[in-house]
Amino acid sequence: MTETQATVDSVLAMLRAQPHDEEQLEQLALEAHLLPVGELVYLLESRPETEAAVLFRVLDKDRALGVFESLPSHHQAELISALRTPQVAEIIGDLDPDDRAALLDELPASVAERLMHGLDADERAMTTTVLGYPRHAIGRYMSPEVLTLLPTLTVREAMAHVRAHAEEPETVYLLPVVDGSRTLLGVVGLRRLLVADEEALVGDIAHEAVRARATDDREDAARRFFGAKLLAMPIVDSEDRLVGIVTVDDAIDILEQENTEDSARTSGSEPLRRAYLSTPIIGIVRSRIVWLLVLAISAILTVQVLEVFEDRLDQVVILALFIPLLTGTGGNTGNQAATTVTRALAVGEVRVRDLPRVVWQELRVGATLGAVLGALGFLVSGLVYGWAIGTVMGLTLLSICTMAAIVGGLMPLVAKRVGADPAVFSNPFISTFCDATGLIIYFTIATAVLGL
Amino acid sequence: MTETQATVDSVLAMLRAQPHDEEQLEQLALEAHLLPVGELVYLLESRPETEAAVLFRVLDKDRALGVFESLPSHHQAELISALRTPQVAEIIGDLDPDDRAALLDELPASVAERLMHGLDADERAMTTTVLGYPRHAIGRYMSPEVLTLLPTLTVREAMAHVRAHAEEPETVYLLPVVDGSRTLLGVVGLRRLLVADEEALVGDIAHEAVRARATDDREDAARRFFGAKLLAMPIVDSEDRLVGIVTVDDAIDILEQENTEDSARTSGSEPLRRAYLSTPIIGIVRSRIVWLLVLAISAILTVQVLEVFEDRLDQVVILALFIPLLTGTGGNTGNQAATTVTRALAVGEVRVRDLPRVVWQELRVGATLGAVLGALGFLVSGLVYGWAIGTVMGLTLLSICTMAAIVGGLMPLVAKRVGADPAVFSNPFISTFCDATGLIIYFTIATAVLGL
Known part of the structure; x- marks a missing residue:
C-alpha cells in the first residue's frame, strides 16, 4: 500500500x-x-x-x-x-x-x-x-448578485448588458469592473455610463473602487461606506477578487445595529435580539443581570471605603448626608465625559493616540465644572451647616469633578486600546469607580479640614 | 387720496x-x-x-x-x-x-x-x-436640483431627458413624476425605466411616492426614508407640490446627528457643534454645566431625605456604609431600563400608548433582577453584619430594583408624551430621582426591620 x-x-x-x-x-x-x-x-x-x-x-x-x-x-x-x-x-x-x-x-x-x-x-x-x-464581518452582509462589467466593453455594450440584466442584481447603480479572474479593477456609476460617449471603453471611464475585504469589521466598512457617500461598495477576498456587494440599506442596518448596541452597552446591558415588547422577561433579565451583578459586586468597594472611615462618620454623622450628592455628581460628570469621548471615537473624531490630548481637555473641563459646582456647594452648605463643612464640600466637589471628567474621558480610550467595545467600560462602570474614588477624596479632605 | x-x-x-x-x-x-x-x-x-x-x-x-x-x-x-x-x-x-x-x-x-x-x-x-x-425640518436638508418627468413622456423620451440632464441633479436614480403645476404624481426608479418598454408612458410605470412635507421633522422623515429602503425621497409643500429631494446621504447625516444628540442627552449634556478635540474648553463646559447644576441641585433632595433619617443614622452608623451601593444599584437598574426604552422609542418599536405594557414589563424585569440581587445581598451582608442587616439589604435591593426599573421605563415615555426629547429626561435624571426614592425605601425598611 x-x-x-x-x-x-x-x-x-x-x-x-x-x-x-x-x-x-x-x-x-x-x-x-x-x-x-x-x-x-x-x-x-x-x-x-x-x-x-x-x-x-x-x-x-x-x-x-x-x-x-x-x-x-x-x-x-x-x-x-x-x-x-x-x-x-x-x-x-x-x-x-x-x-x-x-x-x-x-x-x-x-x-x-x-x-x-x-x-x-x-x-x-x-x-x-x-x-x-x-x-461581525462585512462579508456577512454582502449580496453575491453583482452585475459586473468587463473593462473591454464599450459604453454602448455595457448599457445593453445592464438593460438585459437589470432585474436580478441588488443594485445597478454601481457597477464593479472586473477582469476574467474576477479581480476588481474599479467601478462605474450608472450615471457616468449614461452620460459617457457610447464608444468609450468601460476600462477608461471606470474609477478606483472604495472597497472592503469580506473579513473586515462591519462597522469600519460601514463608516468607510458613508464617508465616501456611496450607494454600494464592492466586497473582495484577500486576493482582491470580487465576492459580493454591500448596498446602502445593508450599511444603514449595520449602523443602526451598532448604535443600538452602543446605546445598550452604555447603560451596562446587552442589546436585545428582538423588539423590546416581544422579548420575554427572562431575555431582558439576561441582558441586564450580568453587568448589574458585576457593578453591585464592584460597589462593595464603596462599603469597604466607608468602613475605613466609619469612626469619622460616627464622630460627624452629618458627613453621611452628602454621600449621595457627591457620588451622584461624580458619576454624572464622569458619564458626560465618557459619552462624549465614546461618541467621538465611534464617528472617528478621536483616535486612541489622542489620549494625552483627551486627558488635558478633560482635566481643564473637569476643573472648570468643579470650580463652578464647588463655589456653589461652598456657599450653600456653608450657609446651612457652617463654613467648615462648606469648605469640605467646595474642595470635594472641585476634586471629584476633575477626577471624574479625567476618568470618564480615559475609560473609553483604554477600552478601545485593549480591544474592548468602548461603550462597555463606560457609564455604569465609571459611576462605580468614581463612587469609590470620590468617597476616598471626600473623607480625606474632611479629615484634614475638620481635623478628625 | x-x-x-x-x-x-x-x-x-x-x-x-x-x-x-x-x-x-x-x-x-x-x-x-x-x-x-x-x-x-x-x-x-x-x-x-x-x-x-x-x-x-x-x-x-x-x-x-x-x-x-x-x-x-x-x-x-x-x-x-x-x-x-x-x-x-x-x-x-x-x-x-x-x-x-x-x-x-x-x-x-x-x-x-x-x-x-x-x-x-x-x-x-x-x-x-x-x-x-x-x-429640525426635513426641508432644510433637501436639494432643489431635482430631475423630474412629465407623466405624458414615453420611456424613450424620458431616458433621453435623463441622459441630457444627468450631470446637474443630486440624483438620477429616483425620478419624481410631476404635472405642469409641479404636483407630485409619483416616482419612477431609473432601473424601472431601463427595463420598461420604450413606448410605455411614464405615467403608467410610475408608482406611489414615499414623500415628506418640507416642514416634517427630520428624524421622522429619515426613519420613513430608511423604512422604505429608498435612495431618495421627494419633498413637497402643503399642496403636494414638489419643492426638492432628499438623498440617502442627507438621510444618513440626519440619523448620525440624531444619534449623536441622543447619546449626548442620555448623559445629560448637549451635543457639541464641532469635533470634540477642536471644541474650546468653554464650549464643552457650556454643553455640560446646565444639566450638572440641575442635577446637583436636585441631589440636594437626597441630603434632605438623609437629614430626616439623621437620628437613625446616628443610632446605627453602619447603615451609612451601604448608601452608595444601594443608590448606585438603583441608578444602574433605572438606566438600563431607560436606555432600552429610549432606543425602542427612537427606532419605533415602542409608542407612547404602550405605557401600560412597558410598566408591566419593567415591573416583572425589575422584580426578577431585585430578587437575584436581594438574595445575594441578604447572604453576603447577613454573613458579615448579621441577619438583621442582611434582611434590610435583601428587602431594600428587591424594592429599589423594582422601583428603578419602572421609573426608568416610564421616564422616556413621559418625556415623549409632553413633547420633550426622551433622551433628555433619562439617565442622570433617573439616577438622581432613584437616589432620593431609594434612600426613603432604605430607611423605611431599616426602621421597620431594626425597630428603630
Whole structure:
C-alpha cells in the first residue's frame, strides 16, 4: 500500500466517522493537505454529499480552486448545494469563531459567489457561517448578485448588458469592473455610463473602487461606506477578487445595529435580539443581570471605603448626608465625559493616540465644572451647616469633578486600546469607580479640614 | 387720496424704516394683505432689492405666486437673488423660530425651487431660514436640483431627458413624476425605466411616492426614508407640490446627528457643534454645566431625605456604609431600563400608548433582577453584619430594583408624551430621582426591620 493510499484510507475513515469538533476537522485538514488533487477529486465524487462538502471546506484556498475546477459541472452543482445544507452549517457553526477563522481558509471567489447565489437573507446568514467569516464581518452582509462589467466593453455594450440584466442584481447603480479572474479593477456609476460617449471603453471611464475585504469589521466598512457617500461598495477576498456587494440599506442596518448596541452597552446591558415588547422577561433579565451583578459586586468597594472611615462618620454623622450628592455628581460628570469621548471615537473624531490630548481637555473641563459646582456647594452648605463643612464640600466637589471628567474621558480610550467595545467600560462602570474614588477624596479632605 | 393709496404709502414708510422685529413684520404683512396684486407688483419693482424681498416674503402663499408670476422675468431673477442675501436672511433669522413659522407662509413651490437652485450646502442652510422651515425640518436638508418627468413622456423620451440632464441633479436614480403645476404624481426608479418598454408612458410605470412635507421633522422623515429602503425621497409643500429631494446621504447625516444628540442627552449634556478635540474648553463646559447644576441641585433632595433619617443614622452608623451601593444599584437598574426604552422609542418599536405594557414589563424585569440581587445581598451582608442587616439589604435591593426599573421605563415615555426629547429626561435624571426614592425605601425598611 502506497503512502497516498494510506492517507486516502485515513481520510475516508475520518469522513465516515463524521468529524464534528475542531480537533477532528484539523486532523482532516492536515491529512487532506497531503493528497494530490486527483485523489481529492476522486474522494469528492465518491463520498455522500455532506461528507464531500466537509472535506472540500477544509481545503486551503488554492487547492479548493484547483479541485473545484477539476470537478465535472454536475458535481460542482452538487457540492455547492451540499455546502448550503443545515448539516454542514451546523458542523462549521459548532466551531468556536476563532478556531473557525484559523481553520477554514477563504473559499475561492468563484465558489463563494456560486454558493451565495440566489439565497434570501436568512439562507445567506447561514451560508456565511460556512464561508467562515467572523461574526461581525462585512462579508456577512454582502449580496453575491453583482452585475459586473468587463473593462473591454464599450459604453454602448455595457448599457445593453445592464438593460438585459437589470432585474436580478441588488443594485445597478454601481457597477464593479472586473477582469476574467474576477479581480476588481474599479467601478462605474450608472450615471457616468449614461452620460459617457457610447464608444468609450468601460476600462477608461471606470474609477478606483472604495472597497472592503469580506473579513473586515462591519462597522469600519460601514463608516468607510458613508464617508465616501456611496450607494454600494464592492466586497473582495484577500486576493482582491470580487465576492459580493454591500448596498446602502445593508450599511444603514449595520449602523443602526451598532448604535443600538452602543446605546445598550452604555447603560451596562446587552442589546436585545428582538423588539423590546416581544422579548420575554427572562431575555431582558439576561441582558441586564450580568453587568448589574458585576457593578453591585464592584460597589462593595464603596462599603469597604466607608468602613475605613466609619469612626469619622460616627464622630460627624452629618458627613453621611452628602454621600449621595457627591457620588451622584461624580458619576454624572464622569458619564458626560465618557459619552462624549465614546461618541467621538465611534464617528472617528478621536483616535486612541489622542489620549494625552483627551486627558488635558478633560482635566481643564473637569476643573472648570468643579470650580463652578464647588463655589456653589461652598456657599450653600456653608450657609446651612457652617463654613467648615462648606469648605469640605467646595474642595470635594472641585476634586471629584476633575477626577471624574479625567476618568470618564480615559475609560473609553483604554477600552478601545485593549480591544474592548468602548461603550462597555463606560457609564455604569465609571459611576462605580468614581463612587469609590470620590468617597476616598471626600473623607480625606474632611479629615484634614475638620481635623478628625 | 384713496384708501389703497394710503395703504401703499404706509407700506412704503414701513419698508423704508427697515422692519426688523416680529411686530413690524406682522404689521407689514397685515397692510400688504390689503393691497391688490397690481400695487404689490409696483412696489416690488420700485423698491430696492432688500426691501422688495422682505415685502415679498411676508405675502401669503397664493398672493406670492400671483405676484411673482406677474413680475417681468428680470425682476423675478432680481427678487430671487435678493431673497438669498445675508441681509434678508438676517432679518428673517432674527425672528423667534415659532414666530417665523406663524408669520411666514410657505413660498410657492416654483419660487422655492428657484430660490434654492445652484446653492451649495452652506448657502442652502442660510436660504432655508428665509423659506421659514423650522430648525429640525426635513426641508432644510433637501436639494432643489431635482430631475423630474412629465407623466405624458414615453420611456424613450424620458431616458433621453435623463441622459441630457444627468450631470446637474443630486440624483438620477429616483425620478419624481410631476404635472405642469409641479404636483407630485409619483416616482419612477431609473432601473424601472431601463427595463420598461420604450413606448410605455411614464405615467403608467410610475408608482406611489414615499414623500415628506418640507416642514416634517427630520428624524421622522429619515426613519420613513430608511423604512422604505429608498435612495431618495421627494419633498413637497402643503399642496403636494414638489419643492426638492432628499438623498440617502442627507438621510444618513440626519440619523448620525440624531444619534449623536441622543447619546449626548442620555448623559445629560448637549451635543457639541464641532469635533470634540477642536471644541474650546468653554464650549464643552457650556454643553455640560446646565444639566450638572440641575442635577446637583436636585441631589440636594437626597441630603434632605438623609437629614430626616439623621437620628437613625446616628443610632446605627453602619447603615451609612451601604448608601452608595444601594443608590448606585438603583441608578444602574433605572438606566438600563431607560436606555432600552429610549432606543425602542427612537427606532419605533415602542409608542407612547404602550405605557401600560412597558410598566408591566419593567415591573416583572425589575422584580426578577431585585430578587437575584436581594438574595445575594441578604447572604453576603447577613454573613458579615448579621441577619438583621442582611434582611434590610435583601428587602431594600428587591424594592429599589423594582422601583428603578419602572421609573426608568416610564421616564422616556413621559418625556415623549409632553413633547420633550426622551433622551433628555433619562439617565442622570433617573439616577438622581432613584437616589432620593431609594434612600426613603432604605430607611423605611431599616426602621421597620431594626425597630428603630
